[in-house]
Amino acid sequence: MTYLVFFCGHAGTGKTTLAKKLIGPLMQASATPFCLLDKDTLYGGYSAAAMGMLTGDPNDRDSPLFLQHLRDPEYRGLLDTARDNLELGISALVVGPLSREVRARRLFDRAWLGVGADVELRVVWVYTTEETAHQRIVDRANPNDAYKLAHWDEYRQRRFVPSGDSCADLLMFDNTAPTPADYQALLARLVGEAQAQVSIMPPMPV
Template identity: 30%
Template sequence: MKTTQRPGWTPSRLREHREAHGLTLEAAGERLRQAAGRHGLSVPAANFQTLWGHEHGSIYPGPHYRRAYCLLYQATEPELGFRPPLPGEIRKAEIVISDLPPPADPAADNAAAQVIEEAFTKVSVGGIEPGDSPQALLRNRVVDAWRRRHGGGSPKPILVLVGGYAGSGKTEFARFLSDITGWAFLDKDSLTRCIVERLLVSLGGDPHDRHTDLYLKEVRPLEYRCLMETAWDNLHVGTSTILAAPFIAELKDEAWFARLENRCTARGIDVAAIWVRCDAESMREYIEFRGASRDVWKLDNWQQYIDGLAVDTSPSTTHLTIDNRLGAAISLADQTREALKRILS
């Protein structure tokens, strides 16, 4: 892929960062594989030929490579020349998580809480409103969960729905949220995919169908029911739970969400909805990258599919909207994990 096909791509920035770290191509490849391994990222080869191609503009790095580079060089995608910054992204980056001073041991918990608060503020569309806003309350619960894991915090459980379109980054963000809170993490596809595929076949359909009435009316309701019932099993024993699923129809349905809130309130459970917003090009890139059979129809009918999405808006029931355009929020989540490891090691 040529440089001219990626507006704002400046491949030479990668070489500048590598040389500033005093790394050869071979050494950078080794460090890149190590960074990827710590975070479960796939960077096939990562040899000097691949890195040379990235630095000279003949190969545009895929999503996992870009995340690994950001971790390796402790920089953002715009700083590494992968793309132009989003509006406000430079301003948000004024507080650089990797530059937080290593605190003394008694202050480690407070430093970790500060890192988490900054990360949530940076990735949120419009920032976090002060006071008792839904965004501030959810962020406080996340920080509270961190403190609870270290001897403090409230025992009241919370149910968090993390929704978004295919390829938006919702699963990665939900996993990040679970990492820092210790809350149970349930992904719809991991929990129900094999059952869904078998049920579609038994009904005479395509196991990878996610768009016809057969799936939408006969199978999808059961899929979400399984997900929600599993969440209730956790919540009934006091375990806070994060659910990762599109939740497109559910979060648009104010009556559905009101019933959920009422059910949670009756059982002493908090509930919050997070919407992960992403741009169409980045979603397509990730969908192509993961190569899942259930995405074949989307890719074959991309314009029809994308025309049916409202990528620039959030459902009315959303408490917090995460700005993951061009993968910005997931990149920051990776760096937040690294910062927490440094603070608490």
């Protein structure tokens, strides 16, 4: 059995930190090797070079130009890489905002993902308050966030909390100040209560 696990959510929610914290327990609990596929790690350098050539700003990840022309190819490459690993028997933990895909329920669409019924799908929506997310973005001082911070009122319009039908089967995780019990509960929802009896270290800073 292989798993395709998505950690989705807006900037500053701590998706990558959470994924790195849980990948070890996930491998132990599921007895399955996992790869960690973070969109920014895989495509950050490429997109920086492309945006630098197109606009002179290699750190642009939020302008209309980036969102229209580079966002979707990045995600398609991310999913293609996950699928290659799944076909080799390696589970994938995929990290990226993926907000449009969550809204459209595409991450539960096996045909769109290109995966069969033998792959266990899990989608986690990682969230925190806008104020907490904003402060984390400021504190991490990543140049890629410059456009976002300079146009925060515009960016915040894209922030949303899934509700209604979009929440079906979505695993919601409040990453504001999680406790070890919160991590344990999420692990149980990812792999099942019986398999989740593994130790998770105390919370890491986000």
